[in-house]
Amino acid sequence: MPAAKAVPKTSSRPSAKAEAARVQEIFDRFAAKDDHPRTELNYSSPFTLLVAVALSAQATDVSVNKATASLFPDADTPARMAALGVEGLMPYIQSIGLYRTKARNVIATANILLDRYGGQVPLDREALMALPGVGRKTASVVLNELDIEPAIAVDTHVFRVAHRLKIADGATPDKVEAQLMAVVPGPYLTRAHHWLILHGRYTCVARRPKCEQCIVADLCPSRELFIGG
Numbered sequence: 509m510p511a512a513k514a515v516p517k518t519s520s521r522p523s524a525k526a527e528a529a530r531v532q533e534i535f536d537r538f539a540a541k542d543d544h545p546r547t548e549l550n551y552s553s554p555f556t557l558l559v560a561v562a563l564s565a566q567a568t569d570v571s572v573n574k575a576t577a578s579l580f581p582d583a584d585t586p587a588r589m590a591a592l593g594v595e596g597l598m599p600y601i602q603s604i605g606l607y608r609t610k611a612r613n614v615i616a617t618a619n620i621l622l623d624r625y626g627g628q629v630p631l632d633r634e635a636l637m638a639l640p641g642v643g644r645k646t647a648s649v650v651l652n653e654l655d656i657e658p659a660i661a662v663d664t665h666v667f668r669v670a671h672r673l674k675i676a677d678g679a680t681p682d683k684v685e686a687q688l689m690a691v692v693p694g695p696y697l698t699r700a701h702h703w704l705i706l707h708g709r710y711t712c713v714a715r716r717p718k719c720e721q722c723i724v725a726d727l728c729p730s731r732e733l734f735i736g737g
């Protein structure tokens with residue numbers, strides 16, 4: 509495990525400076541481990557990314573990838589998706605939670621993309637969030653994944669890891685997102701979402717976090733709660 513960098517002690521605001529150094533070091537280590545983190549959802553275009561992210565609400569990436577492995581060869585564009593229709597789409601995604609609602613939203617979105625955007629996905633937040641079933645989190649994931657707008661969508665993993673590392677303490681995902689956007693070093697803003705998700709998915713898991721394997725354990729105020737527990 510890399511050693512923590514020394515934090516300078518001479519400062520008119522030492523605690524703020526030390527905290528900034530701690531956060532910087534946390535993300536330096538994530539970057540050293542994986543410089544190009546990406547979503548684990550499979551996609552090949554902005555449209556298939558949008559569909560995959562929309563399907564992933566309250567579902568695992570693994571289950572979505574399983575469904576889209578059959579779906580996307582048959583419907584990887586708004587025109588082909590719209591041609592399936594709701595009834596045609598449902599069999600592909602019926603293993604995913606809320607599939608009826610998601611099928612209606614995906615088909616409605618495909619039709620809107622055809623009618624208003626020439627079959628393209630509009631890559632700005634306001635237009636994305638106007639699409640059926642596309643909320644702030646889905647829009648953030650799409651825009652961030654495509655390197656269009658830095659965003660840190662806060663799901664259960666990001667929320668938990670941010671709280672345990674004490675880099676955010678907001679009571680809601682929106683508050684945690686705002687706090688993270690304020691403290692994560694600028695060069696890391698587009699990748700922080702993925703690092704925090706992957707850290708929460710594989711290391712800082714909900715019930716028994718793997719603190720012994722954690723690359724930022726010496727920077728984590730919550731470590732003592734779990735080690736030896």
Ligand code: SF4
Pocket residue numbers: 672673711712713717718719722723724725726728729730731734
């Ligand atoms: S030390 Fe433990 S609680 Fe802290 S971030 Fe690492 S895995 Fe999570």
